[in-house]
Every structure is written in structure tokens, then in C-alpha cells.
Amino acid sequence: MKFSTLEEFGIRxxxxxxxxxxxxxxxxxxxxxxxGLSEANVAKVLRLLRQEGFVVASRGKTGGYxxxxxxxxxxxxxxxxxxxxxxxxxxxxxxxxxxxxxxRHEGACGxxxxxxxxxxxxxxxxxxxxxxxxxxxxxxxxEDLLGGxxx
Amino acid sequence: MKFSTLEEFGIRxxxxxxxxxxxxxxxxxxxxxxxGLSEANVAKVLRLLRQEGFVVASRGKTGGYxxxxxxxxxxxxxxxxxxxxxxxxxxxxxxxxxxxxxxRHEGACGxxxxxxxxxxxxxxxxxxxxxxxxxxxxxxxxEDLLGGxxx
DNA sequence: CTGTAACTTGACTTTTCCGTACAGTTTGAG
DNA sequence: CTCAAACTGTACGGAAAAGTCAAGTTACAG
Numbered sequence: 181m182k183f184s185t186l187e188e189f190g191i192r193x194x195x196x197x198x199x200x201x202x203x204x205x206x207x208x209x210x211x212x213x214x215x216g217l218s219e220a221n222v223a224k225v226l227r228l229l230r231q232e233g234f235v236v237a238s239r240g241k242t243g244g245y246x247x248x249x250x251x252x253x254x255x256x257x258x259x260x261x262x263x264x265x266x267x268x269x270x271x272x273x274x275x276x277x278x279x280x281x282x283x284r285h286e287g288a289c290g291x292x293x294x295x296x297x298x299x300x301x302x303x304x305x306x307x308x309x310x311x312x313x314x315x316x317x318x319x320x321x322x323e324d325l326l327g328g329x330x331x
Numbered sequence: 332m333k334f335s336t337l338e339e340f341g342i343r344x345x346x347x348x349x350x351x352x353x354x355x356x357x358x359x360x361x362x363x364x365x366x367g368l369s370e371a372n373v374a375k376v377l378r379l380l381r382q383e384g385f386v387v388a389s390r391g392k393t394g395g396y397x398x399x400x401x402x403x404x405x406x407x408x409x410x411x412x413x414x415x416x417x418x419x420x421x422x423x424x425x426x427x428x429x430x431x432x433x434x435r436h437e438g439a440c441g442x443x444x445x446x447x448x449x450x451x452x453x454x455x456x457x458x459x460x461x462x463x464x465x466x467x468x469x470x471x472x473x474e475d476l477l478g479g480x481x482x
Numbered sequence: 483c484t485g486t487a488a489c490t491t492g493a494c495t496t497t498t499c500c501g502t503a504c505a506g507t508t509t510g511a512g
Numbered sequence: 513c514t515c516a517a518a519c520t521g522t523a524c525g526g527a528a529a530a531g532t533c534a535a536g537t538t539a540c541a542g
Contacts, residue, residue: 181333181334181335181338181411181415181453182332183332183446184332184499184500185499185500185501186499186500187332188442191442192442195441195442207517207518207519208518208519209517209518217501218501218502219502220501220502220503220504221500221501221502223519223520223521224500224501224502224521226519227519227520227521230519230520237518237519237520238509238518238519239507239508239509239510239517239518239519239520240508240509240510240511240517240518240519241508241509241510241511241515241516241517241518242509242510242511242517242518243508243509243510243517243518243519244518244519245519256445260332264332264333265332266332267332267333267334289468290346290464290465290466290467290468291339291342291343291346291465294407294456294457294460294465295334297456298453298456298457301452301453301455301456302332302449302452302453304452305445305448305449305452306445306449309445313441314441314442314445316441317440317441335529335530336529336530336531337529337530358487358488358489359488359489360487360488368531369531369532371531371532371533372530372531372532374489374490374491375530375531375532377489378489378490378491388488388489388490389488389489389538389539390487390488390489390490390537390538390539390540391487391488391489391538391539391540392485392486392487392488392538392539392540392541393487393488393539393540393541394487394488394489394538394539394540395488395489396489483542484541484542485540485541485542486539486540486541486542487538487539487540487541488537488538488539488540489536489537489538489539490535490536490537490538491534491535491536491537492533492534492535492536493532493533493534493535494531494532494533494534495530495531495532495533496529496530496531496532497528497529497530497531498527498528498529498530499526499527499528499529500525500526500527500528501524501525501526501527502523502524502525502526503522503523503524503525504521504522504523504524505520505521505522505523506519506520506521506522507518507519507520507521508517508518508519508520509516509517509518509519510515510516510517510518511514511515511516511517512513512514512515512516
């Protein structure tokens, strides 16, 4: 149960671009440096973000990436959904089907219902937050980040 | 963003065993047939479930797997947690660290806070449901399973 | 006692996902 | 006009996950 790197890095790139302000654009090397990722990897993620319509790229010497919408209007859930798809695929039931049946559970699959509940819970959280929210780096002290998990 | 097959199959196996009743046990071929999975794969999952203490195995001709606790007491969240770990690993920040720093985000990483929120939301849902809940296969009609996703 | 049906275990193969590299295209500065 | 800096896209290699196979151990039925 984890996010794919694409999903996470996609959010991170958008946040960095948002921090550049509504007018300015950010280049791949800049994002790469600020997130500590390789340039090739950033380029790969940004390509998807562009294809999904979250950013526009301008080429040439003064190029870079900019958001297509104000960061306040981009919900995190949108990005995750566009980049990673849903929790369960359409093949969910086919994987357990023995031919014509849907699920091997006599008539209805309680697990799928639970998965949908989980999906809804995730979406609720992710849709509350926007890229702008993340960009202003909310009030979390470093001690809270490190502690509380091992100790 | 998806569950690993181990997590999903683990739940499925436990549900099948729970359906065999509190006294009866289920063999690998039986579970395999009911879930439409290969016997080898079922065996692999059950080994982990046994090591994590969710089931006990009896060998020999009348062998099989049985739950160590009543299905009502096994929360789905427990199983997921035991099988798949958490949403974010401990290496979460190390992956983005450039040496001594924690995160490349000046002082605090808003994404990690969001990830923790998501984790909590997932856990809340998963801990509400028990294996027994799933075993009685709640009231979901087959039409609702197929429709509503593509169309 | 013997055989069969079951669990146990480790290694192996296949598949999928990540990250990287490289060759190509575009654009503005000088 | 030329060059450098930027984006674009494909293709390759490695690592992790998923699934499979085979050999071994146990235990009950007959």
C-alpha cells in the first residue's frame, strides 16, 4: 500500500513550480536541484504532467515549466488520480474470475466494497488540499517530522 | 496508489477460512479453488499469515489452516499492516536528503504531513471492518459491481 | 507399515516498475 | 548565423514484486 514514485514526484514538481510564483517558470535543472532528483527523472514526470494538462512548457533558452492554472485551484487528488490511476483497476474482478463469473464470492464481493470505501477516504483527504496549500509549507516543526515513528 | 497483491490476497484467504466456520479448517487447494488463485501463490500468502500469527496450520492428511482468533476480532487494518507495512517508509525523507538535511523543503515537508493524513484516513476505514464483516459478504448486488465505472 | 494428501521451504522465472542515458528539436542571446 | 540552454521522446538496464516449481516433511487412513 503505497504511492508510486510518479505520484509523489508529480506533486513535488508542481509544488516547486507553484513556489516560483504565478508568473515565473521553473526549468528542469532548477526543480531537479531543489528536490534532489535527477534531471532525467524530473523530465519524465513533467512530461506526464504536461500531457495531463497541469503544466505548459516553453522551450528554448529562456524556457521552463509553468502551471496552467492557479495553484489554489489544483487539488492534490486530481494530480494523483491523473498520474496513478485508481486504487483498484478494472481488471480487479477479472483477476479472480473463472470465466463468466465476476468474483468467486457467491454473488458479491465485500472486498471490493471495502476498497471503494478506502478510495473515498483517500480522495476526501487529497481533495481537501491544493498545491498552493503544500507550496506554503505549512506549520510543521522538524521535531514532529522525525520523532513519533520509531520512538 | 494501490494495495500489493500480498495485502489483498491475505485478506481474501482469511475471509475464506472464516467462512469455513470457527471449527473447520481449509486446505490450500480449497482456498485456491475458491479464490481462483494458484495453489503455490496461496501457499506463499498463508506462510506469511502464519508467521504473523493470524492462522495456524495442521499438517497431514486432514490438515488445513484455521484462524487463531475469532474472525470478529481480526481487524482488516491489522492484516494489511502486518503484510504490507505502512504507506511511507522510514526512508521517506532519506530519499530526498542531500546529506544532513531531512527534506529539501526549507524546514518542513508538507507532503509528509499530507501522507500521514492519508494513512490515518485509510487506517480508520480498515480498522472499522473485521474479517467477520467481510466473510458474511454484505449486500452488494452484482449490477453495482460491474456498472458505474466505465459507463 | 505404507501410501496419500497435506503443509514447508527455498530457489527460480517472469513481469513490472524506476531510473538513466542518449539522440533529437526548439528557441532566444549574442 | 551560430551556439548554448532548454524541452522531447525513445530505448535500455537494473531492481523489486509477483508468480511458479520442485523437493522435503508431517500425519492420518487403511
